[in-house]
Amino acid sequence: MRKRTLEVAQTPHFLENWLQSLFDVLAEQLGADTLRQGTMIVGGDGREWNLVALRKLWRIAAANGLRKLIVLGPDAVATTPAISAVIRATKAIGGIAFTASHNPGGLYGDWGVKYNMGNGGPAPDAFTRLIYERTKSIDRYFQLEATQADALCGADGFDGISVKRVNTVYRFRILYDKEREINVTGPSQDTQSTDALESVFEVHLVDATEEYVSLMERIFNFDLIRGLLTRPNFRMVFDAMHGSTGPFAFEIFTERMRYWEHPWFRRGQYLPDFGGEHPDPSLQNLTELVQEVFTESDPPEFAAASDADGDRYLIFGRRFVVQPSDSLAIMLDYALRPDFAPYFRGAGNPPRGVARSMPTSAAVDRVAASHSICCYETPTGWKYFCNLLDAGKISLCGEESCGAGSVHIREKDGLWAILFWLSILAYNNRNREPEAPCVGVEDIVRAHWAKYGRNYYDRWDFDGIDGSRAQEWMRNLELRVENNDLIRAEQSEPKLYAADIFHYQDPIDGSWAFNQGVRLFFAPDRKFTRSAST
Structure with missing residues (x-):
């Protein structure tokens, strides 16, 4: 669901009714007992109104009997790929992402919320239709206000939860009985109660980067990438566009890889309005990075950017930009190499297939045909890849709008794609003398064209049309x-x-x-x- 921020903020009960509709559908689909024993993940891209929405969520989640809510943070800021990774790692029933993807933020921008299923992927059309149909008939929602007396950990009830913290658990005693009624607020203003029942509702504040970065370390050879970054003639730049990837990039490149030789970070602090900019990694929205990459005076060997919620990316070389369609094809070519990254071969098995969205160029089709593996064409939307991933039909997938991913999660993943490209560069430079010129991004792309042929591609977006x-x-x-x-x-x-x-x-x-x-x-x-x- 995506709306203007002011519309959501100023419409009474708007988000509450959507959340209650979600919990109603979950109770019908999973059963009330599963919900009462279940864990749900929540995070967002840091945009305006997310924290207001979070405080509404835990009151409604508690009233609907959810056992545990894991809040990724601090500040409930997490990339969409990280939310998917944690859902899968914890075997949660699903997760909520407060994000409007690459759309502008702030009060006059966009706000959004989406539900991811237990496999970590976006809810399929059939599930979202159930939520939508429920929103058209809903006439009540449940919410609980925990008091200080109910707080088994912390103080001041729900108001005592500090989302600035991580590695913290808040526990609340939830009493459903005739002395303490469940508050039901909605158009009908009814009040109901249940038979005596006591449960515990937990809010876990967890470091958003921990599971995701550990997953990246299992996929890619960080030591090999570190060797590339420390070459005397290699310089990298990364633009987080004031979105949620900032903390993740800092943890990966500064904390894990010890890359601090150069001022490589651009717009790394997440902001609720993304600095007033459009957080979509395109040439139009990355004017300063484009100037830096195409300068005549010592441009970086590698540059990349990611969008607000961290699922999109764009790759640059020295005075060179990589088309997303070419990027997917090149990734598949390297994933098929037996000495590139063991993760993609799994138990000795090479990638089983690849999928692309319909508007993506057929560059990846050429690679798939050359290696006699299946290539699937789907509509735009990551949810269409998830069944293929779950069924083991594909190992890589991508779409025209700067999105790529693999079997590691069920979302497209910008930082994963950036690490993939750094791995390709590290692979091609691993045996070169430190002072020798680097094999660069443009060299890799042109070598790919020479091997498979080139699919010319252009994308025109017509924005702001009625x-x-x-x-x-x-x-x-x-x-x-x-x-x-x-x-x-x-x-x-x-x-x-x-x-x-x-x-x-x-x-x-x-x-x-x-x-x-x-x-x-x-x-x-x-x-x-x-x-x-x-």
């Missing part, structure tokens, strides 16, 4: 495709030989996703048009 007009335009295009008007029209070169509306059937559960964009096939090119929810 939603109804955009949908009308898309529908007119779809009608022309359905009626074969485009094929019959007089054409110049290149010739359009096919056009369709992209529908996707999940090969695992058979579910369908309809109307996911228009595909135009030219000889020898392709063109895609889709309407984005963001």
Whole structure:
């Protein structure tokens, strides 16, 4: 769910009703007993109103009987990939991410919340539809106000929870009886009570970086990357865009890799409005980094950026930028090498397959075909990769909007992709003399093109268009495709030989996703048009 921050903040009961709808669906799907014994993870990208939402959440979670809420922090700030990693590591029933992804923050920006399932992945369409349908009929929600007398650890009830802390547990005695009624607040203003029941509700404040960084150490060879970073002729720059990746990048590069020779960190402090900037890693939003990379005077050998919630990325070399479609293809090529990273080969097994979103170029298809592994084409949206990952059909996946990931979690992962690229650089420079010129990002990309061929790719985003007009335009295009008007029209070169509306059937559960964009096939090119929810 994504709305304007002010709309959510100023609409009475808006978030409460959404959260209660979620817990109602969870109780129906999992059973009340599972919920009472369950653990849920929560974190966010640090944007405006997240802490207000968090305080609403633990009151509603307690009233609905949840056993344990793990808050990643401090300040409930965690990347979306880290939330996915902790869900999987703790075997939680799921997790809540307070994020509007790469959208602007602040009071006049966007605010969002989403639910991730027990596998760590975004809730599938069928589950989100259940939540939505429940929000249309809900007439009450449950919330509890713990008092000082209820606090078994800490003080002042829920108000005594300090999200600035980590490695801290708060326990509350929850009494559901006729002497202490459950407060039910909503349009009906009803009040109900239950039979006598006592339980304990726990809020665990956990270091958000701990599980995720340990996972990265198991995937990548930090010693090899450290050797690259300490080369006298290598310099790296990373731009966190005032989002949630700042603490994670600091822990990885400064604390674990001891990289402090150069001022490498840009916009590392998370801010509720992201410094008034658009936290989306694109050339338009990274003007200072682009200037630094393309300067004529000693640019860094490697630069990267990640978005607000840490699931997107962009890679630069010296006066060079890597297209996300090429990046995915290059990652697959290296993951298939037996001496690159043991993690991707698992028990001696090479990657089993790869998936890309429909608007991503076919560069990765060439690599997959060369190695005789399956390549799946899905709609845009990470949830469409999750069934393929869970079923063991794929090991890597990526989409056109600077997203890539693997079997390690069920979200796209910006820092993982950045570490992957640093591993590629370290792999290519591992046997070179310290004073020898580095094999750089551009060298690696051009070597890939020489081996597999190049898929030219361009992406045009049309922002700020009225939603109804955009949908009308898309529908007119779809009608022309359905009626074969485009094929019959007089054409110049290149010739359009096919056009369709992209529908996707999940090969695992058979579910369908309809109307996911228009595909135009030219000889020898392709063109895609889709309407984005963001």
